[in-house]
Amino acid sequence: AQSVTQLGSHVSVSEGALVLLRCNYSSSVPPYLFWYVQYPNQGLQLLLKYTTGATLVKGINGFEAEFKKSETSFHLTKPSAHMSDAAEYFCAVKINTNAGKSTFGDGTTLTVKP
Amino acid sequence: EAQVTQNPRYLITVTGKKLTVTCSQNMNHEYMSWYRQDPGLGLRQIYYSMNVEVTDKGDVPEGYKVSRKEKRNFPLILESPSPNQTSLYFCASSYRGAVETQYFGPGTRLLVL
Numbered sequence: 001a002q003s004v005t006q007l008g009s010h011v012s013v014s015e016g017a018l019v020l021l022r023c024n025y026s027s028s029v030p031p032y033l034f035w036y037v038q039y040p041n042q043g044l045q046l047l048l049k050y051t052t053g054a055t056l057v058k059g060i061n062g063f064e065a066e067f068k069k070s071e072t073s074f075h076l077t078k079p080s081a082h083m084s085d086a087a088e089y090f091c092a093v094k095i096n097t098n099a100g101k102s103t104f105g106d107g108t109t110l111t112v113k114p
Numbered sequence: 115e116a117q118v119t120q121n122p123r124y125l126i127t128v129t130g131k132k133l134t135v136t137c138s139q140n141m142n143h144e145y146m147s148w149y150r151q152d153p154g155l156g157l158r159q160i161y162y163s164m165n166v167e168v169t170d171k172g173d174v175p176e177g178y179k180v181s182r183k184e185k186r187n188f189p190l191i192l193e194s195p196s197p198n199q200t201s202l203y204f205c206a207s208s209y210r211g212a213v214e215t216q217y218f219g220p221g222t223r224l225l226v227l
Binding site: 036090 | 118145147149154155156157158159162164170172204206210211212213215220221
């Protein structure tokens with residue numbers, strides 16, 4: 001079984017400030033973890049993913065995330081927010097023993113203030 | 115251009131009138147999924163398919179049917195839609211394996227009156 005919890009359904013930051021979106025997962029086997037972004041009126045697109053190896057993963061648009069097994073976390077960060085980062089962000093988990101099943105968090109809406 | 119297409123993009127219907135939402139991908143992906151997105155509930159997987167003629171239930175399959183007769187197509191069927199199926203629906207596809215990225219369609223907004 002697998003599950004994802006995103007802490008904070010809404011996060012607001014000022015332009016230039018640090019972005020931190022939180023994701024915790026639960027999995028009975030080693031997980032694969034994903035962050036997707038959804039811009040208004042669009043489908044989802046991949047920001048970054050963790051599979052194996054290096055636990056700090058870099059993605060598009062300056063985002064990165066760190067897989068911390070001991071904390072069962074995969075938090076998304078960006079050092080300096082840009083207005084164009086305003087979107088909804090989803091954390092997702094998949095596992096090898098059921099590769100077709102995908103579990104998403106409830107999403108976090110990021111607002112960037114000028 | 116590599117893409118996942120869905121039709122229709124918007125649909126208003128009445129309770130009980132059967133409808134089909136089509137999904138097609140041109141990337142030769144083996145895996146395909148349907149999700150519904152509701153405010154505060156994120157994306158919930160309805161059904162997924164890991165190959166032609168291989169489908170399985172996701173977290174919220176009640177009231178939906180799917181079929182996978184061809185690799186590129188994965189239609190979602192609502193035999194008797196009800197108002198609680200009003201939602202935003204996304205189709206997604208990926209290569210085989212849990213590590214693979216899913217590619218999402220643009221979404222279908224459904225209103226059941």
